[in-house]
Amino acid sequence: MRNRRIVIGVTGGIAAYKAPLVVRRLVAAGADVDVVLTRGGARFVGAATFEGLTGRAVRSEVWDAVEEETHVALARHADVVAVYPATAHTMARAASGLADDLLTTTLLATTAPVVMAPAMHTEMWEHPATRANAAVLRERGVALVGPAEGALMGGDVGAGRAVEPDAFVAAVVAALGQDRETPVGGVPDLEVVADPDEQPWAGRRVVVTAGGTREPIDPVRWLGNRSTGRMGIAIAAAAARRGADVDLVIAGSELPTPPGVTRVEVTTASEMHEQVLARADADVVVKAAAVADFRPADVAQRKLKKADGTPTLSLVPNPDILADLGRRRAEGGGGPTVLVGFAAETDDPVANGRDKLARKQADLLVVNDLTATGAGFGHDTNEVVILAADGSRTDVALTSKDEVADRLLDVVDVRLAAADPAPSREPAPGR
Ligand SMILES: Cc1cc2nc3c(=O)[nH]c(=O)nc-3n(C[C@H](O)[C@H](O)[C@H](O)COP(=O)(O)O)c2cc1C
Structure with missing residues (x-):
């Protein structure tokens, strides 16, 4: 992972509390990790946590550090852009090609492989709008990892839980092996295989x-x-x-x-x-x-x-x-x-x-x-x-x-x- 550059987008889902573990594992493996927080993501985990883990500035808006053209620089240098967790809202924005914050602008500007971990309540995941957005993203080559089934916020249980950090890191590593040009026509979703041990x-x-x-x-x-x-x-x-x-x-x-x-x-x-x-x-x-x-x-x-x-x-x-x-x-x-x-x-x-x-x-x-x-x-x-x-x-x-x-x-x-x-x-x- 040394000298590999990974952009991790963290969006406003409850599973954001597990995003520092994803970042920590990637940093420990030697990767250079840039964290981009959405406004929602910043409500769940503070930038200081990620800055402490990565030793790099965390950004949210295209208006931060304008002279560095952050979105273009991040998009161009990334070997993988990964989103953990990916809310229904961010999936919808990405599927529509919106560029209303630094994460969606980076997603639009990059040609690197994109990996997302959808995470939301079952009803949101099963809504026809989200299903259609997921299909569009897959068609454009985005690898959707999960969601898994299990405990959700508020004591609910069902499909929509973010895959665990280790499974997501494995998917990011797998994506590093892909060509830089995003393959069009669909990448199969990555399955989370349980460890027999x-x-x-x-x-x-x-x-x-x-x-x-x-x-x-x-x-x-x-x-x-x-x-x-x-x-x-x-x-x-x-x-x-x-x-x-x-x-x-x-x-x-x-x-x-x-x-x-x-x-x-x-x-x-x-x-x-x-x-x-x-x-x-x-x-x-x-x-x-x-x-x-x-x-x-x-x-x-x-x-x-x-x-x-x-x-x-x-x-x-x-x-x-x-x-x-x-x-x-x-x-x-x-x-x-x-x-x-x-x-x-x-x-x-x-x-x-x-x-x-x-x-x-x-x-x-x-x-x-x-x-x-x-x-x-x-x-x-x-x-x-x-x-x-x-x-x-x-x-x-x-x-x-x-x-x-x-x-x-x-x-x-x-x-x-x-x-x-x-x-x-x-x-x-x-x-
Ligand atoms: C406590 C709480 C938990 C939330 N969890 C989720 C979630 O797991 N998935 C999701 O899609 N939205 C969730 N939301 C709603 C999002 O925060 C909201 O749609 C927001 O606009 C997402 O913005 P972002 O995608 O730009 O971060 C949650 C909201 C709150 C207040």
Whole structure:
């Protein structure tokens, strides 16, 4: 990379916080890196960060250092112009040939290969305008790297996440090998290939339950709960990132399925029980769903009407999925290597959690204190205690549900490795 000149445009997307890592890696590899910040980009990361990393001035406008004709100089000397992250707005400007700031002017003036990492919410990425802009850019030879699927701003999950800095740097390095003249007619998008060493759970089968079951009262009403499915989805996503084959048995959640995860949609506790028990021989079962303990004894076939008077609901107990899994395994009937339950508690969470862990014959129990600020239903964050059957505990202070998921899987990993240190690398049947 020595003596290679790379211009990195940083635009106003949340993923701009990862742009300094891209710059740092390129500088460390010996490249001369010039950072061009859009006005949006400068709202997320300060010029001083990039100036400290590169030892070079950061510019934003064509009006900065006019005597140096910055846009022409940058465009002419660049071996690659890379944009990380690329917002929908900057992609639109580039596709339209606008030149309203230093980055778009440089993009218009350069003949060097151009690499962009689109990053935005799924709705923006899937909008016909953005799709058309992406197609125009590809047609002109711009390599679009990603976007990846995964966690987005505000707790959303889906397509639109910026590829990670290392994958982008690899794409920039690949572009350095291209001819200087931008090839017209389309460059294939660069795929992000997962490193097998980062897939320690390849060959493992994981079942995660998420969401809240719904127990019908009549054709339009149900008994439900406030679970959104976020915690279970974060666990399923984390397991898939580790390379596992993941089935997500989910009820009552509108949230999208993370990449690499198979979704099994259910409604009631009985349906969830059936689907989970059918998959009980997995390496890991995590029961993160909020499952109704009771259901109406009778489901009215027609909508209950006010005119018919106030109905009386009589309830019957639902099957206990965690207890059935634990019992079956204890009786030698097969079951997961690691069985994890969740408990949402409002009083004396740890004592109640220990009691539940023992009763259900699980290996781990994740206890949510519903009275803690920012924890439990509907939040992007959670604060939990992971209790283990061997008496140990792991406290996870308030953090994102993604981080909680990873910490939980680290605890699971220790038990998996002890039980079966070398999982088969063959994919599960049918995958
Ligand atoms: C907190 C925050 C996060 C944003 N994240 C994104 C994003 O990830 N992708 C995107 O296309 N726009 C995002 N936007 C909107 C852009 O900042 C906005 O469209 C801006 O005009 C982009 O300008 P630029 O492309 O010139 O930097 C975000 C805005 C805010 C306030």
